[in-house]
């Protein structure tokens with residue numbers, strides 16, 4: 001029912017975000033009764049244990065299970081986020097991607113905020129039906145700003161199941177370490193928990209940057225750089241602006257190259273790519 005070119009692309013990009021995550025944490029997403037997204041993820045190699053489908057309706061969850069063998073949780077995704085957030089320590093993200101594939105016109109800002117803290121990337125679909133596209137997009141951009149996120153790509157209106165261009169999709173992320181569990185659900189953190197979650201400096205640490213960061217274009221000029229499996233080794237040598245790092249390549253003999261790379265690494269990626 002929900003299969004269209006754009007839906008297929010969206011599922012593919014959620015899967016790509018899972019692949020991009022070196023820790024393969026998994027996907028939290030809204031699913032419909034046929035379990036089409038789940039079937040797609042399974043057939044493209046995501047293991048059952050890394051799939052966390054949710055639907056508000058018990059019957060739909062049963063249908064998802066009988067169609068795909070993956071157990072879906074019958075609840076509102078907002079409640080699921082709240083439950084996870086209340087016991088989340090804030091030290092590492094829980095999902096490679098959270099996909100709020102909905103037909104509503106807005107998202108609940110605290111839920112978006114929690115999703116941005118607990119998932120590397122959040123994808124959101126909204127309906128434009130009966131509204132000015134501009135108004136829906138502006139309101140969502142305001143919610144993203146309030147939730148401390150950034151929109152990774154321009155919002156794209158597209159055709160929904162009805163064949164009318166009345167949907168819009170966004171990709172959102174939060175470019176900072178997931179170690180500051182904030183007051184997204186209204187609670188105050190204790191001093192102990194703040195100490196526990198305080199950001200250790202990553203300066204001087206070595207990161208193993210997966211080659212797939214460069215997509216299918218393999219980076220040139222790194223033949224003498226240390227390779228560890230499918231990653232290249234770099235040392236984080238200084239901060240770039242507030243949330244990024246400058247890097248120098250670690251050579252095969254262990255020396256650090258004298259030149260700083262022209263590209264920088266977001267703090268969140270640096271923490272994910274730490275070598276030890």
Ligand SMILES: C[S@@+](CC[C@H](N)C(=O)[O-])C[C@H]1O[C@@H](n2cnc3c(N)ncnc32)[C@H](O)[C@@H]1O
Nearest residue numbers: 002030031032036037055056075076077101102
């Ligand atoms: C658009 S479908 C998901 C489609 C799926 N991602 C795919 O690729 O085929 C969204 C489903 O989630 C349900 N839903 C919408 N908002 C929800 C919410 N806040 N919590 C739980 N379920 C929700 C809808 O009723 C619908 O069955």
